[in-house]
Amino acid sequence: MDVIHIDVNGQVRETDSDPATPLAMFLREELELRGTKIGCGNGECGACTVIMDGRAVCSCLVPLGRASGRQIDTIESLGEVDDLHPIQQKLVERGAFQCGFCTPGVVMSLVALLRANPEPSDTEVRTALQGNLCRCSGYVKLLEAIGEIVREGAHER
Ligand code: FES
Numbered sequence: 821m822d823v824i825h826i827d828v829n830g831q832v833r834e835t836d837s838d839p840a841t842p843l844a845m846f847l848r849e850e851l852e853l854r855g856t857k858i859g860c861g862n863g864e865c866g867a868c869t870v871i872m873d874g875r876a877v878c879s880c881l882v883p884l885g886r887a888s889g890r891q892i893d894t895i896e897s898l899g900e901v902d903d904l905h906p907i908q909q910k911l912v913e914r915g916a917f918q919c920g921f922c923t924p925g926v927v928m929s930l931v932a933l934l935r936a937n938p939e940p941s942d943t944e945v946r947t948a949l950q951g952n953l954c955r956c957s958g959y960v961k962l963l964e965a966i967g968e969i970v971r972e973g974a975h976e977r
């Protein structure tokens with residue numbers, strides 16, 4: 821089987837796994853990057869969102885073969901528990917999540933948007949996040965916190 825090379829968080833990783841393996845599984849099981857969550861496993865919840873070549877994608881829908889040669893950024897590329905990325909810090913300060921299962925995917929969708937468009941409109945924010953479902957926070961605090969992040973430009977390291 822051909823070896824697949826994928827740049828994950830700035831480091832080229834190799835695998836001879838089945839090219840049909842979902843990228844989300846590879847990240848979690850082979851690389852032990854478990855910040856990427858798997859909820860529905862079929863592209864409906866956004867919990868598995870990562871950035872691939874600058875675009876937010878559902879990694880449960882990306883077979884490894886299609887990720888070959890691409891640059892993948894996961895939530896682990898942003899911050900550490902004791903050194904959070906400004907977006908993560910703001911979400912914590914604002915109590916913008918409950919169980920937190922959706923949060924890595926939300927953050928990665930937001931990061932992808934803000935890298936491409938640092939001053940998005942409310943509509944652009946909602947469009948960018950429409951694939952990220954949250955089953956428990958009710959969205960109110962989350963959207964308020966995201967509004968602050970965008971208004972304050974509080975997303976740069
Ligand atoms: S786990 Fe990928 S979209 Fe739900």
Ligand code: FES
Nearest residue numbers: 918920922954955
């Ligand atoms: S905070 Fe629980 S799913 Fe969003």
